[in-house]
Amino acid sequence: MTPSTRYDMIILGGGPGGSRAAFDAAARGLSVALVDRDGLGGTCLNRGCIPTKLLLGATAALPLLETQKKLKGAEGHIAFDLPALQQRKDRYVKGTRQALEKRLKAAGIAVYAGEGRVTSGRQGDGDGELAVSAAQADGTEQETRLGWGTLIVATGSTPASFPGLAADGAAVLDSTALLDVTEAPESLIVVGGGAIGLEMADFFSRLGTRITIVEGMGRLAPTEDAEVGDTLRKVYAREGWTIHTGRKVASLATVDGNAVLRFEDGEELTAGKALLAVGRRPASAGIGLEALGATLRGPGWVQTDECLRAAPHVYAIGDVNGRTLLAHAADHQARYAVRHACGDTATPYDAGVMPACIYGHLEAMRVGPTAEELKNAGFSPRVSRSMLIANPIAQAYGTTQGFIKIVWVDGRIRGVTAVGHGVSHLVTLAAVLAGGSGTAVGWTAHDAGNVIFAHPTLDEALEAAMEAPQEPV
Numbered sequence: 001m002t003p004s005t006r007y008d009m010i011i012l013g014g015g016p017g018g019s020r021a022a023f024d025a026a027a028r029g030l031s032v033a034l035v036d037r038d039g040l041g042g043t044c045l046n047r048g049c050i051p052t053k054l055l056l057g058a059t060a061a062l063p064l065l066e067t068q069k070k071l072k073g074a075e076g077h078i079a080f081d082l083p084a085l086q087q088r089k090d091r092y093v094k095g096t097r098q099a100l101e102k103r104l105k106a107a108g109i110a111v112y113a114g115e116g117r118v119t120s121g122r123q124g125d126g127d128g129e130l131a132v133s134a135a136q137a138d139g140t141e142q143e144t145r146l147g148w149g150t151l152i153v154a155t156g157s158t159p160a161s162f163p164g165l166a167a168d169g170a171a172v173l174d175s176t177a178l179l180d181v182t183e184a185p186e187s188l189i190v191v192g193g194g195a196i197g198l199e200m201a202d203f204f205s206r207l208g209t210r211i212t213i214v215e216g217m218g219r220l221a222p223t224e225d226a227e228v229g230d231t232l233r234k235v236y237a238r239e240g241w242t243i244h245t246g247r248k249v250a251s252l253a254t255v256d257g258n259a260v261l262r263f264e265d266g267e268e269l270t271a272g273k274a275l276l277a278v279g280r281r282p283a284s285a286g287i288g289l290e291a292l293g294a295t296l297r298g299p300g301w302v303q304t305d306e307c308l309r310a311a312p313h314v315y316a317i318g319d320v321n322g323r324t325l326l327a328h329a330a331d332h333q334a335r336y337a338v339r340h341a342c343g344d345t346a347t348p349y350d351a352g353v354m355p356a357c358i359y360g361h362l363e364a365m366r367v368g369p370t371a372e373e374l375k376n377a378g379f380s381p382r383v384s385r386s387m388l389i390a391n392p393i394a395q396a397y398g399t400t401q402g403f404i405k406i407v408w409v410d411g412r413i414r415g416v417t418a419v420g421h422g423v424s425h426l427v428t429l430a431a432v433l434a435g436g437s438g439t440a441v442g443w444t445a446h447d448a449g450n451v452i453f454a455h456p457t458l459d460e461a462l463e464a465a466m467e468a469p470q471e472p473v
């Protein structure tokens, strides 16, 4: 069958990576098609970054008011209406999806709704081909064949599961299903103390749900600085969460309507619901990438070369390549892939200083490597720190738990780590201090001394950390 239409670039997946690539390619004058089987906006808009933050944002005042109650400065009770919060969240997500679709069309991008599958790669000067199957109202499938000059695969990821540890849609839910519940469970077991587990546990605890969190590694947020995990544990345990770390789960299942978790040592936990938040898996099955010469690693991460190529004229960006599972990483990779495909750059992809945050009333923020990672890589890092208890804004809010830690190598900032209320707001400044991206290098203490930090701000805690003595690790 001959393709019905050909495009200079076809992008498979309309999440943050795919839509950024589509806009950038169209702005360069390429003919562009974007193919998505689900809602435009991808995981980020429909079941990830945005809905979680809408729920956290809507309830953010509660922990602050609770703190004022403990300080005897307030009294009373606030109750949230979860169905109303859900309606508002769904309206906002739908509106944003529609706005995205309009912007794509206004930019001249052809949007195809359906499942994409590569049917052939490029042969010499010929085009590659992609089949898009879309279900019709009468139950039949309609297939459209499209020709491509360059293909960008941005198909993202889905929740991970393991044998004996899988969401069943009854009491054991993945993050997508838990995000839509309209009744807060009286108790929730969260398996996985990473970003999703912590953010969703924080939200449900505000609705009065009793939280038990089970993390297989030795601490919460195990990829972060050890002191971040320790602080999270201390604060959340004080708020009544039960926290198990370093314990192996044997099984998790719905029994008589409840979620029942059994540890390998035989101990059992029961709760109204359980959230399985143990990482993500690449959405690369059935796309036909192997036939193009691409290599899939482990559960299907698409291997990319130093220029984010999976095969000749084929790029893989965002979650699906497994480099960094963050929306802004997908966006950054998309910008590079389009520049590279258009011949505007030939230098290898550089992720630069990647910012990352975990949100909640206690937040974690990091740019660059941790001191431990640098030490393991053979550097001799030094650290300086400030404690939030000494910061006037943290005192004003009564949110004084936490710290900011600066990681130095040879007198320059290589990384910044923080935990505490509102520290995510410092992340972009921290990224600038740590050298941004590419060949830029981190600031010295002298450079930082030339910046005026407004008073009183949380930013001053960053200034205080930079001015504090630097100690070896």
Ligand SMILES: Cc1cc2nc3c(=O)[nH]c(=O)nc-3n(C[C@H](O)[C@H](O)[C@H](O)COP(=O)(O)OP(=O)(O)OC[C@H]3O[C@@H](n4cnc5c(N)ncnc54)[C@H](O)[C@@H]3O)c2cc1C
Pocket (backbone or CB within 6 Å): 012, 013, 014, 015, 016, 017, 018, 035, 036, 037, 038, 039, 040, 041, 042, 043, 044, 045, 047, 048, 049, 050, 052, 114, 115, 116, 117, 154, 155, 156, 157, 175, 196, 283, 287, 317, 318, 319, 320, 324, 325, 326, 327, 328, 329, 330
């Ligand atoms: C609960 C949760 C909270 C999160 N919070 C944050 C956060 O606060 N900050 C942050 O940076 N990141 C966050 N993330 C991660 C972020 O959502 C992802 O890193 C980001 O969405 C990845 O973008 P992507 O473009 O690579 O893929 P995705 O957003 O996953 O989009 C991929 C798209 O491809 C489509 N697709 C897949 N296969 C096919 C096919 N064969 N044919 C057609 N279409 C296909 C899918 O339908 C989807 O729309 C969160 C994730 C979750 C689950």
Ligand SMILES: NC(=O)c1ccc[n+]([C@@H]2O[C@H](COP(=O)([O-])OP(=O)(O)OC[C@H]3O[C@@H](n4cnc5c(N)ncnc54)[C@H](O)[C@@H]3O)[C@@H](O)[C@H]2O)c1
Pocket (backbone or CB within 6 Å): 165, 191, 192, 193, 194, 195, 196, 197, 199, 214, 215, 216, 217, 221, 222, 223, 247, 248, 249, 277, 278, 279, 280, 324, 325, 326, 356, 357, 358, 359
């Ligand atoms: N704020 C943000 O930027 C944000 C928010 C949510 C998600 N995300 C992204 O989404 C991705 C997925 O999030 P996630 O929280 O599912 O993954 P994650 O990798 O952040 O955390 C998963 C946790 O589950 C633990 N785990 C794995 N198997 C286990 C088991 N059998 N028993 C107990 N614990 C187990 C891991 O040790 C890990 O700490 C992350 O990589 C993150 O980058 C980002």
